[in-house]
Amino acid sequence: MARVETSSSRPYHLVIFGASGFTGQFVVEEVARTASEGPKGNLKWAVAGRSKQKLEKVLEQAAGVLSKPELRSEVDIIVADVEEPDSLAAMCKQAVVVLNCVGPYRFYGEPMVKACVENGAHHIDISGEPQFLESMQLNYNSQAADKGVYIIGSCGFDSIPADMGVLYTRDQFKGTLTAVESFLTIGSGEDGGCIHDGTWQSAIYGFSDSQKLQSLRRKFNHKPLPTVGSKLRRRGTLFFSNEIQQYTVPFMGSDPSVVKRTQRFLVDEYQAKPVQYGAYAGIGGISNIVKLMFAGMMFWFLVKFSFGRNLLIKHPEFFSFGLFSKAGPTRKQMEASSFQFAFYGEGYTEGQDPSQGKPNAKIRTLVQGPECGYVATPIAMVQAALTILNEPTALPKTGGVYTPGAAFAKTTLTDRLNKHGIQFSVV
Numbered sequence: 136m137a138r139v140e141t142s143s144s145r146p147y148h149l150v151i152f153g154a155s156g157f158t159g160q161f162v163v164e165e166v167a168r169t170a171s172e173g174p175k176g177n178l179k180w181a182v183a184g185r186s187k188q189k190l191e192k193v194l195e196q197a198a199g200v201l202s203k204p205e206l207r208s209e210v211d212i213i214v215a216d217v218e219e220p221d222s223l224a225a226m227c228k229q230a231v232v233v234l235n236c237v238g239p240y241r242f243y244g245e246p247m248v249k250a251c252v253e254n255g256a257h258h259i260d261i262s263g264e265p266q267f268l269e270s271m272q273l274n275y276n277s278q279a280a281d282k283g284v285y286i287i288g289s290c291g292f293d294s295i296p297a298d299m300g301v302l303y304t305r306d307q308f309k310g311t312l313t314a315v316e317s318f319l320t321i322g323s324g325e326d327g328g329c330i331h332d333g334t335w336q337s338a339i340y341g342f343s344d345s346q347k348l349q350s351l352r353r354k355f356n357h358k359p360l361p362t363v364g365s366k367l368r369r370r371g372t373l374f375f376s377n378e379i380q381q382y383t384v385p386f387m388g389s390d391p392s393v394v395k396r397t398q399r400f401l402v403d404e405y406q407a408k409p410v411q412y413g414a415y416a417g418i419g420g421i422s423n424i425v426k427l428m429f430a431g432m433m434f435w436f437l438v439k440f441s442f443g444r445n446l447l448i449k450h451p452e453f454f455s456f457g458l459f460s461k462a463g464p465t466r467k468q469m470e471a472s473s474f475q476f477a478f479y480g481e482g483y484t485e486g487q488d489p490s491q492g493k494p495n496a497k498i499r500t501l502v503q504g505p506e507c508g509y510v511a512t513p514i515a516m517v518q519a520a521l522t523i524l525n526e527p528t529a530l531p532k533t534g535g536v537y538t539p540g541a542a543f544a545k546t547t548l549t550d551r552l553n554k555h556g557i558q559f560s561v562v
Contacts, residue, residue, distance in 0.1 A: 137527040150230035153237035154182035155189035157331045165513035183213040227254035235260045239337040240267040257285045263293030265392040272536040286536040290519040291512035297390035298540040300502040312482040313364030314411040318379045324471020331463035332451040360409045364489040367411040386414035397540030472506035504557035518551045
């Protein structure tokens, strides 16, 4: 069971590390909004990062946005730097859970995970970088288990909606769910929308290092997951989806790898039947296809060379046709944006043998919510942390490095998200 009590030497339920970053600001505001949901209606928390002045500005801005002037004086500030291990250790000794907002995680994530494991703090991140997530599992899982520490990755838009959405679909299905496809669509207002370039940088380094990910995966020596029922057919690189009535491509984020890791855990731990998963994203009409093909060709060419990666990093707006920007979206753009995952599942009704014949039942579920990067991500991250604090007995029985689905399968995280605007429903 996770240790979640504060003490005189560990005074904070939560410490937000990287609070002065673009995403960190919104995580701070979400923690302040939901402080009454902490253990026994109380949440002790602090912000952390390299610059005391910047952290003071973050609290100042949060106090203004939320009309909570007390944030300026009541929230403690901890100065800590990923390049100073002693400062990380001192911070982790004071925290029950660290919310790590410092990316790209491939460069800055491991020192924080190491400090948390060594100093008894649970760790939540919002990484969408499979190489980081899986290398943390390979390198720290047994140590975290020994220490009773829970390291839970990808607790933002990558990949809580997809991972918990597959589990929700399985739980709602009357019988044995064997396969699910998800289709992501993003909505924006008349001012459009964009994503901060930190995510763009993570994508650049992820694609340039894709061969290292393959060699990393071989080190696990995993056997292939058994296929239950009919094998899920993989779609093409570009196709018109009748499900969402627009042109669609395979989803390039971390969702497929996170869902697969969850399914493997559930098979190993609970002898569950694994669910096959395919992830896709809608891109709209013909004009968007032309843009995507042009941007994709440039990206694939440039990402292979260091000069090309530097160009991509320096000019995110140009090379992504405005999808990524150094400034990030405005609050007005965020308010008008939304996301929807449509899950299409198939399986076998109760009493039917999945080894005999084709699936005979279908299910459709939705996970929908507000702007994905800086509204839904902080909600998901903070609710994951509050679930650890409030439901330690529902977590896996030992510590370790987990996906959201593996960590929270037996908790009420889905209900908590429903109450905060990330809605799970059967259609």
